[in-house]
Every structure is written in C-alpha cells, then in structure tokens.
Amino acid sequence: MDQQKAVLRISLTFFTILGINPFKKLGKIQVSCIISFLLILFVLVFLRFSYEKVTFALISDTFESTFTIVHVLSKFITLTVVKPTLKELLQITNKFWFPSVDSQLREEVENVLKILRMLLRSFLVFVTVVIVTFAIRPIFDDTLAISCYTPRSIPRVIFIIFNNLVFAMSAFAVGSFDMFVCAMVVLISVQFKILNRTILSLDLGKIGTRIDERKCLEKMRECVEQHNFLNTFLQNVTTVVSPALLVYFTIAPVVLCFELFFISKSSNFAEIAKSCVYVSGIVIELFFFFCLPATYLMIQTQDMINATYNSGWEKCYFLSIRKNIVIMMQRMQKETILSAGKMIPINMETCTNAFRMALSFYTSLQILDDKTKQIWEQ
Numbered sequence: 001m002d003q004q005k006a007v008l009r010i011s012l013t014f015f016t017i018l019g020i021n022p023f024k025k026l027g028k029i030q031v032s033c034i035i036s037f038l039l040i041l042f043v044l045v046f047l048r049f050s051y052e053k054v055t056f057a058l059i060s061d062t063f064e065s066t067f068t069i070v071h072v073l074s075k076f077i078t079l080t081v082v083k084p085t086l087k088e089l090l091q092i093t094n095k096f097w098f099p100s101v102d103s104q105l106r107e108e109v110e111n112v113l114k115i116l117r118m119l120l121r122s123f124l125v126f127v128t129v130v131i132v133t134f135a136i137r138p139i140f141d142d143t144l145a146i147s148c149y150t151p152r153s154i155p156r157v158i159f160i161i162f163n164n165l166v167f168a169m170s171a172f173a174v175g176s177f178d179m180f181v182c183a184m185v186v187l188i189s190v191q192f193k194i195l196n197r198t199i200l201s202l203d204l205g206k207i208g209t210r211i212d213e214r215k216c217l218e219k220m221r222e223c224v225e226q227h228n229f230l231n232t233f234l235q236n237v238t239t240v241v242s243p244a245l246l247v248y249f250t251i252a253p254v255v256l257c258f259e260l261f262f263i264s265k266s267s268n269f270a271e272i273a274k275s276c277v278y279v280s281g282i283v284i285e286l287f288f289f290f291c292l293p294a295t296y297l298m299i300q301t302q303d304m305i306n307a308t309y310n311s312g313w314e315k316c317y318f319l320s321i322r323k324n325i326v327i328m329m330q331r332m333q334k335e336t337i338l339s340a341g342k343m344i345p346i347n348m349e350t351c352t353n354a355f356r357m358a359l360s361f362y363t364s365l366q367i368l369d370d371k372t373k374q375i376w377e378q
Contacts, residue, residue, distance in 0.1 A: 003113035004098075004187060008090060010120045011183040014127075014176040018169065020079050022087035031080055034173070035073070037166045042069050047149035060365070061147050064258040067251045068146065068170070068278075074247040076173035079180075082240045086180070089240070092233060093187060097194050097226060105197050109190055116186050119288060120179050126284070127175045130277055135164045143271065146170075174281075177244060178289040184237050185293040185338055191230050192300035192336075196307040199223055204321055205312030213318045220324050224331070227304070231336060234297075238338055245290070246341030252282055253354050257361035264366070291351035294338040298347055301336040305329055 012021060018034065019027020045065045052058060079086070099105040134145040138160045144150070145167035150159055198219075207216050259275040259282075266272050313325040338346045 003110055003117070004093065004096065007113055007116050007120065007183050007187070008093065010117060010124070011179040012176075013124060014172040014179070015079070017172050018076070018079075018176060020083055020176070022083055022090055026080070026083060034076060034169045037162070037169070038069055038073055038076075041146060041148055041163070041166050042066070044148035044151075045069070045146075048147075051149055060258050060261060064255060064262075065147055067255050067258075071248060071251050071255070072170040072173050074244045075177035078241065078244040079173070079177055085236070085240055089184070089233070089236060095229070096187065096191050097198075099194055099197070102197065102201070105194065109194065112186065112190055112193075116183065120183070123175065123179065123284070123289075126281075127171050130281070131164075131168045131171050133277070134167055134274070137274075138164075141268075143274070174285075177241070178285055181237075181241050181245075182289040182293050185297050188230060188234050188237070189293065189297040189300045191226075192297070192304065195223060195226050195230070196300065196303050198226075199304070199307045199311055202311045204325070205315030207316055207318065207321065213321065216321055217324065220321070220328070224328060227328075227332065231334075234336060234338070238342070242339060242341050245339075245346065246344065248285075249340045249344055249346075249350070249354065252286060253357035253361060256282055256355070256358035257365060260358065260362045261365050261369075265369070286351050286354055290338075290346055291348050294346040294350075295348045298337055301332075304332045308332060 015021040016024065019030030045062055048058060048062060099109060137143055137145065144160065144163045146163060148163070150156065202216060202219060202223075204216065207213055256279060259278045262275040263272055263279075266275070308325060308329050311325065313322055316322055316325075340346055344350060
C-alpha cells in the first residue's frame with residue numbers, strides 16, 4: 001500500500017506546478033496562462049512564413065513545431081477537463097487488493113512497484129535536464145527551444161524567457177500525462193496479477209465438503225466482482241486518456257520523421273542535439289510509458305483464463321463450482337486492453353508500427369527533398 005501511494009505521489013509531481021492537482025483547487029490563472037501562451041506560440045510559428053524565405057527546411061520545421069504544440073495542448077487540456085474524474089480514479093485505487101499472506105506474491109508486487117518508482121523518478125530527472133539544457137541554449141547560439149518568429153519589438157531576452165517558459169510548461173504537461181497513464185496501467189496490471197494468483201490458490205480439486213464448497217463459491221464471487229471492478233476501472237481510465245492518446249499516436253510518427261530528417265540534413269551540432277533529445281523523448285514515451293505497460297497489462301489479463309483453467313476445476317466433485325468456473329472463463333475471454341481513441345490497441349506491436357511509419361515518412365521526405373533540389377538547380 002505504501003509503495004502504491006509513493007508511485008501515485010510521484011506521478012502527480014508536475015500536476016501541482018501546472019495548477020491541475022486533482023486534490024487541490026484548479027489554478028485557473030495558471031491554466032489560462034499556459035493555454036494562452038501555447039496559442040500565442042502557435043501563431044508565432046506560422047508568422048515565420050511572413051518574415052522569412054520559404055524553404056523546405058522552414059516548412060518542415062513549422063510542421064514539427066505545430067505538431068509539438070498540438071501534442072502538448074491535447075494532453076494538457078485533457079488533464080484540465082477531466083480533473084474531477086482523475087480525483088475519483090485516484091480515490092478508487094484505495095480499493096485495490098494487496099497480498100496479505102502470500103509472501104512471494106507480495107515481494108513480486110513490491111518489485112514491480114519499485115521498478116515503476118525508479119522509472120518515474122528517472123523521467124523526472126530527464127525532463128529537468130532537458131528543460132535546463134534548452135533554457136541555456138540561447139546563451140551559446142541563436143536558436144530557441146521551440147522555433148518560431150521573434151518579434152523585433154520585444155527585447156530578445158524577454159522573448160527567450162517567454163519561449164523557455166512555454167517549453168518548460170509543455171514538458172511538465174507531457175510529463176504529467178505520461179506518468180499518470182503509466183502509473184494507472186501498471187497498477188491495474190498488478191491487480192490482475194494478484195487476481196490471477198488468487199484464482200490459482202482456490203485449488204478446486206481439493207474441495208470435498210459442503211462447507212468448503214460454500215467458502216469456495218464465496219471466494220469465486222469475490223474474484224468475479226474484482227474482475228468486473230478492474231474492467232470498469234480500466235474502461236474509465238481509457239475513456240479519460242483515449243482521445244489524447246489518439247492524437248499522440250497520430251502525431252508521434254510524423255514528429256519522429258521530421259526529427260530524423262533534421263538530423264540527416266543539419267550540420268549544426270546544437271540542432272542535431274536538439275533533434276536527438278526530441279527523438280529520445282518520443283521513444284521513451286512510446287516504449288516505456290505507453291506500449292510496454294500496456295503489453296504487461298495485456299499479458300496479465302490473458303493469463304486470467306489460464307489461471308482459471310489451471311485451478312483444478314476438472315477434479316472438483318461439486319457441479320456448482322464447475323459450472324461457475326466455465327462461466328468465469330467465458331467472461332474472461334473478453335479482450336481487456338488500453339486503446340487510443342478506442343480504435344488503436346496499444347501494445348509493443350503499436351510501438352513497432354509507429355517506428356515503421358516514421359521511417360517510411362522519413363524516406364518519402366528524403367525523396368521529396370532531393371526532387372525539390374533538382375527542380376531548383378534546373
């Protein structure tokens with residue numbers, strides 16, 4: 001229980017900074033400023049076309065910045081709109097099961113939660129390092145954290161502070177969403193793991209008396225109720241995060257494509273480093289925060305049928321227990337997964353497909369760039 005509280009506490013680190021902590025009053029000023037700043041930056045990104053020579057690099061850079069802002073807005077607005085629901089979901093986690101007798105299972109659960117805590121803390125460090133790195137970049141070169149038009153009427157120092165502030169808030173918004181989703185999915189997976197072990201421990205083949213039959217039926221009823229509870233909880237979590245995940249999984253391959261393109265074309269070390277950081281961030285999000293936890297969840301839910309089948313029901317003397325086990329296995333055949341937009345199932349295959357799409361787009365972009373150069377040379 002303490003491990004779970006620690007995980008949830010870490011996952012809410014950035015929520016307070018953004019003014020959207022589910023257990024505190026909404027910071028309306030903070031939220032309004034963040035959304036306004038992002039929209040202003042969105043306009044400034046496209047103003048580059050009015051003041052700079054239109055080149056393929058400018059178009060590509062604009063697309064990348066646009067996708068980044070849309071990505072951030074989708075996650076931040078989602079967290080703001082569903083703030084009351086987030087509070088309800090976090091409170092419901094108090095009803096989660098925890099192994100009280102099986103020391104081996106308790107140790108396994110604690111190890112999983114320790115790994116999750118380490119991942120979340122490492123991500124906090126990563127985000128902090130990225131923000132500091134991008135904040136000091138303008139000191140050494142003429143680039144900004146998010147490329148956009150720089151108004152001459154505003155002193156550059158003030159504009160750099162504005163740009164860095166928006167970038168920092170963007171990193172906090174993305175980090176908040178990612179850590180919340182990861183924590184929820186892993187905690188649900190752990191609950192399914194505990195439920196699987198509980199079903200296996202029924203050991204139906206050793207039930208020989210009517211008293212044991214009644215106790216077993218009661219435990220089976222508790223398992224069914226827990227299964228229904230976890231399914232409902234996962235559906236509620238999916239409903240909350242699904243729209244923003246759909247936007248992200250649509251945008252991520254495109255952003256990866258443009259970043260790879262920048263890396264291959266740029267000769268500026270600072271620009272290459274910037275693109276590498278973006279690519280690293282997207283890969284970490286895709287793999288560690290979404291696809292890997294979702295795959296772990298899928299494995300645990302699929303193991304439920306095996307756990308039920310291997311509970312010794314075929315050796316059980318009582319017909320009532322055998323009938324209930326068959327019904328349980330039928331109910332557990334329904335697929336239980338995390339999805340994006342309730343259309344894209346999230347798992348390791350999704351991660352692989354995203355990388356394939358990015359490489360495919362990158363190849364197409366390279367061909368288009370080569371043809372553009374040929375046209376200009378002619």
